[in-house]
Amino acid sequence: MTEPIRRSRRLVKDEDLEDGPSTSKYFPENRHVESEPAILSHVRSKRNSSDSPTKPHKRVKLEDTSHDRSASSPLTDLEELPPHLRLQSIPIKVETALSTTPKSKKPVVKLKLEKPHRAPENWEKQWDLILRMRAKIIAPVDTLGCDTTPNGERTSDPKIVRFHVLISLILSSQTRDPVTSQAVTNLHERLSGGLTAASLATAPSDLVAECISKVGFWRRKTEYIQEAARAIVEGGLDDGEDLPEGWEGRDLTGVDPDGRPGDIPMTLGGLCKLKGVGPKMAFLTLQCAWNINAGVGVDTHVHRVTNRLSWHKPKTTDPEQTRLNLQSWLPRHLFKPINHVLVGFGQVVCLPVGPRCDVCLLAKEKICPVRVTNGNYKARKDIGVSFEEEDEATVKAEPKLEIELETTVKAEPELEI
Structure with a gap:
């Protein structure tokens, strides 16, 4: 053998x-x-x-x-x-x-965790301090965000306003707000009839690409926004989709939930049928375009800041997990403002590289787990505001009050005599 x-x-x-x-x-x-x-x-x-x-x-x-x-x-x-x-x-x-991989279907947006994430310690104090800082900050998202209009012009047609919001969000991925705003303005100025679903759907691809050539992944986004425009013109994106939670109380006068050719979808499923639109953009579109508070829109700033503050244990590795964690414990009335507040905070103070812990109130109160106390901030650009002004004014006013009280006490015996 x-x-x-x-x-x-x-x-x-x-x-x-x-x-x-x-x-x-x-x-x-x-x-x-x-x-x-x-x-x-x-x-x-x-x-x-x-x-x-x-x-x-x-x-x-x-x-x-x-x-x-x-x-x-x-x-x-x-x-x-x-x-x-x-x-x-x-x-x-x-x-x-x-092997041949079959075409995957559009993923269903998960709305909640099976086991809710617990509310982090001190989150309310951290949130209040961030609100105090944001009240003094004018961040790029405040003037150039998705809810701004081309050249600051507000059209009277709500359909066109909603369409501008959607296009701004699609273009905003991996792109700075000023570049996104300029791209939307270019489209509005150079397309025949302005930036509408009909004009974008029939525009030459070369012209569209030239208008948005400064945004990240502009070739891919040229295809995305034109396909989205064609789908919106045809309508039917909301067919078979349930209206999201939070639409109650919305004024839907003149709006047909069963199909609105020429208008953007008002459901999560309808929005996610569009190329280039994921859960983050879908939730933000519902909030900014339809005023429907269905969930938290998590972008890179919200993902970074909430992880730095230890609002997730263990830390999340992707924005979707961040969103689900936040929605499980965050009060519903904060679903919409948290994105705008934390994006501006992340653009000015809690920067991706070299965060300004020297001016941050969270670092001064020692309630930021990743604060840097020995950084070299002398060479960094001044953010132009001081978050301690109110506290300093209060401290200066306190001695005056003490002097007045002492004067009153000394005067009393004289009156008695």
């Missing part, structure tokens, strides 16, 4: 070969393969290139998944196989290369 050969083995599945599966667990030694599979030919051509190092021969285990795995059959030595199967190495997984 021949001693079993114990060498490194490499699997090649039957379905990788054109002539179908074998009748035994492994290909028999005398198996004849008529033609060379395309993938093996491609791999061999890559292997034979000048920059690919050669490796020693290996034995090949040929597997037939249609046969009982408990059956045993001999291994075939690589040198005994037909020449076209004598591969020195296979640098990629054949089954991965040959």
Whole structure:
């Protein structure tokens, strides 16, 4: 009996070969393969290139998944196989290369966690201090956010206003607010009839691309916004979708929930059918365009700031998890303002690199877990405001009050005399 050969083995599945599966667990030694599979030919051509190092021969285990795995059959030595199967190495997984991934459906937006995240400690005090700082800050999001209009002009048509909000949000991904605002203004000025769903749907792609060429991923977004415009003109995006929680109390006079050709969707499912629109943009669109408070819009600033404040334990790794955590404990009336407040705070004070802990009230109160106390802030740009002005004024006023009280006390005995 021949001693079993114990060498490194490499699997090649039957379905990788054109002539179908074998009748035994492994290909028999005398198996004849008529033609060379395309993938093996491609791999061999890559292997034979000048920059690919050669490796020693290996034995090949040929597997037939249609046969009982408990059956045993001999291994075939690589040198005994037909020449076209004598591969020195296979640098990629054949089954991965040959597999076809079906088109994935649009993911359903998850609205809540199965187990709610607990409210973080001191979050209310942290929120109040951030509100105090935001009251003195004029951040880019305040003047150039998604709810601003091209050139500051407000049209009387609410459909067009809502469409501007949606286009601004799609363009805002990976783009600074001033660049996004200028791109929307360019579209409004250069498209025939201004920036509407109809004008954008029929505009030449070259013109649209030129108008938004400064935004991040402008080529892809050119396709996104034009496809979105065509879908909005056709209508029916909200068909079969439920109105989101929070629409109660909205004035829907003149609005047909069953289909509004020319108007943006007013449901989460309808908005997420559009290319380039994810949960964050969908929630922000509902808030800014329809005044529907259905959830928290989490962008990079909200994700970063809330993790720095330890509002998530453990820390979240993506904005979707951040959103679900916040929605599980944050009071509902804060779902809308939290994005605007934290974005402005993150743009001016809690910067991605080099946060201004020297002026931040959270650092002074020592309730920020990641505050930096020994940073070099002298060379950094002055943010132009001081958050301690009110406190200093109060401190200066207190001695005056004490002096007045002392004067009154001294005067009383004189009156008695």
